[in-house]
Amino acid sequence: MKIRRILATAVAAAVTTPALLLSVTPAFADEKPSAQTQDKPTVAELEKAAAAAQTAYDEAVAAEKAAEEALEATTSPTHPLVVAAKAAKEAAETAGTAKTAADQAVVEARAAVGAAQAVVDALPETATEAERTAAEAKLAEETKKLTEAEATAVTAGAAKTAADTKAQEATTALDDERVALVRKIDQAQKVVKQALADKNAADAALAKAKEEEAEQGGDDEDCVPEAKLTTVVTGLPSTVVAGTKTNFKLRVTNGSKKTMDEVLPFAYVHATDKSGLKDLGELVRLQWSSGSSSTWKTVDNEHYMDAISPLKAGAHADIKMRLTIDASAPAGNGITFVAGDYFNDNGSCGGTPDLEGYEFLIAAAGSKPGKTGDAKPSAHKPNTSDLKPQGGSSARPATGTLAATGSSSATSQLALASGAAVAIGAGALFVVRRRKVGSDA
Structure with missing residues (x-):
């Protein structure tokens, strides 16, 4: 027995x-x-459990490696999000340059209008009709240029705002992707840790069962x-x-x-x-x-x-x-x-x-x-x-x-x-x- x-x-x-x-x-x-x-589980059942634990561990390690590689890829200049972020940043910089130039044109146009207005204001009473007409025509021309410069500046400002928004969105998308991958790596590491513990436990249980089986193989019949x-x-x-x-x-x-x-x-x-x-x-x-x-x-x-x-x-x-x-x-x-x-x-x-x-x-x-x-x-x-x-x-x-x-x-x-x-x-x-x-x- x-x-x-x-x-x-x-x-x-x-x-x-x-x-x-x-x-x-x-x-x-x-x-x-x-x-x-x-x-009590048999050795065959424990072997099956150990194999399943090994598979789960291997899959967890592979998932962790994949997440790490995905994070590393986000540092490559060819990564789609990196490319998009770079293009959006360059577009924002171009829009910013155009906005600066437009604003400067407005400043210069306003100065020209001021100078033309000063000429009109400085005409003496003895000025001829031709002189007065020429001065007012110059003022009207500079005023028109100012209106056009201000309109251009408004358009440039809107373009810059849109470009800045897109650049921010592209950068945020890249950052979010990296944060998500970091979290995924962290979760994968936890899964790996648990899978390793499960694997070690399954291996230990199997080893113990085999040891007991070997020890009890010939002795138990005498008990x-x-x-x-x-x-x-x-x-x-x-x-x-x-x-x-x-x-x-x-x-x-x-x-x-x-x-x-x-x-x-x-x-x-x-x-x-x-x-x-x-x-x-x-x-x-x-x-x-x-x-x-x-x-x-x-x-x-x-x-x-x-x-x-x-x-x-x-x-x-x-x-x-x-x-x-x-x-x-x-x-x-x-x-x-x-x-x-x-x-x-x-x-x-x-x-x-x-x-x-x-x-x-x-x-x-x-x-x-x-x-x-x-x-x-x-x-x-x-x-x-x-x-x-x-x-x-x-x-x-x-x-x-x-x-x-x-x-x-x-x-x-x-x-x-x-x-x-x-x-x-x-x-x-x-x-x-x-x-x-x-x-x-």
Whole structure:
């Protein structure tokens, strides 16, 4: 039986289960929610996803390059917008020169009219009719020239305004095109960055899947459920008061007839308030210590207890456990899960078929619950009927100790799968169960 694959499926199911279970109201609590599963992608599917991510990345890079080239092209003198802007600017300059010349002609015409008017005004009374007629004719001629010059100046001014407008529009069109391309490059760079991240993620997922496939290619068939590997909690009260520390014991027993070269104990605690909707994870801490050490280590989704190496047939090992609940924690419900997995030097492996859950109540700080019994397993009782007695004892202590160097990568993967499945779905499961029996706890 492929233990890793089974536990991975359990994790996938647990990911979707809490949201479904926690949404069950008391009115519908008697209806059993259907489990949702989520298949793990195959290597072929991941290869297809990686190829698609590579294509998307290549297209994004090409789009960025095209935008950069388009921006660079706007600096070329042959670019249509550059050509148009240049022609409009030259036309505006020509119109400006014509306007200046027209304005100067008006100035000169006005001066000529003034001079002609001065001649007329200066004629003496003794001037002949011919002299007066000639002077007035000159004034009329210069006045006509002034009118024509002023009309030309007006036309030149209008032409200059139109040319300036076109030049401004052509320049603006070129600038807008460049700004748009800069923005397009910026957007393309963001797309490239995201596409690269997606590509790297897809490549990493594919590489990991191939690595797991290679690692698990021959080993998984040897991994089997082992009912005679048991984990039992003793000394954990059925009610724990917030603001206190509670010491208890986890016993891992090899009830089989074969030595287990390396056994990895697993433990996890999950707690909520009475409603079951508020996770108290930050207020509840589970720690462990080997029998020969006074150092307490935290266990959670990332830190597992060190391996027992070895655990001989019929032997057991005891691990000191400590549960700490912050004084600010409200009254609620808690559950501690335990399990064990083993790995042998010959490649065989396995683990406890189920995860034992020990439920307890959380009483508010300062409460005096009185005498309470020990928390009881909510699953099944461990199978210890075949323990091999030695020297009058029901099970002899393991000759091995908790390994100081920590667990192997292989054991961590197996424990991580089982632990994640429990940690994610545990709270929702016992909340719904308590609602079903009408408990207010």
